[in-house]
Amino acid sequence: MKDDSSVNGRIAQQVRLLRSERGLSLDALSNQCGVSRSMLSLIERGETSPTAVVLDKLAAGLGVPLASLFDDPASRAEPVARFADQVVWQDPHSGYLRRNVSPEGFQSPTRIVDVTFPPQARVTYEAGARTPAVLQQIWILEGRMEIAYGADTYQLETGDCLAVPLDAPISFHNPGDLPARYAVVLTTIARS
Numbered sequence: 001m002k003d004d005s006s007v008n009g010r011i012a013q014q015v016r017l018l019r020s021e022r023g024l025s026l027d028a029l030s031n032q033c034g035v036s037r038s039m040l041s042l043i044e045r046g047e048t049s050p051t052a053v054v055l056d057k058l059a060a061g062l063g064v065p066l067a068s069l070f071d072d073p074a075s076r077a078e079p080v081a082r083f084a085d086q087v088v089w090q091d092p093h094s095g096y097l098r099r100n101v102s103p104e105g106f107q108s109p110t111r112i113v114d115v116t117f118p119p120q121a122r123v124t125y126e127a128g129a130r131t132p133a134v135l136q137q138i139w140i141l142e143g144r145m146e147i148a149y150g151a152d153t154y155q156l157e158t159g160d161c162l163a164v165p166l167d168a169p170i171s172f173h174n175p176g177d178l179p180a181r182y183a184v185v186l187t188t189i190a191r192s
Helices: 004-021 026-033 037-044 052-062 066-070
Strands: 088-090 097-100 110-117 122-125 133-142 144-149 152-157 161-165 170-173 180-189
Touching: 004 037, 004 052, 004 066, 026 037, 026 052, 037 052, 052 066, 052 122, 066 110, 133 144, 133 152, 144 161, 144 180, 152 161
Parallel strands: none
Antiparallel strands: 088 097, 097 110, 110 180, 122 170, 133 161, 133 180, 144 152, 144 170
């Protein structure tokens, strides 16, 4: 597992690069994603460990999947992501761990993330529709999760899979006494 400072450095580099590629100032990105300019500045300098909710807002504002914020901009696209090299990040608010399973920089519309979610923890993502559109499938590998998507709530047990677009607020809650583990498969839909 890479240390937090290394992961925060990756996030900082990637956010700076993506913002620059889009020709956005800190103020413009702040307005676009709903994250304060001062928080964006701290993130870009690698001086804070942003929460999952902040990173999700940032990814939505930049038009990329959240998983891409953990990519190393200097890495070569390889078709294999070795377990020892996969980036692991812990949300400082909920304590959930996410491992980016997919190879970095490999041009694919699909990303796979492995999540370990602590007992009784909860995370709510407020972002709505994405451009480009993103579909996600959440496959419960161990334990159980309660997922609220828009006005619907789903009780998921080991082996269950929920497929929903990222176009409405979504909340993840582990109601159990043991950690839950699930895979998230994200697919970006290219507009024609």
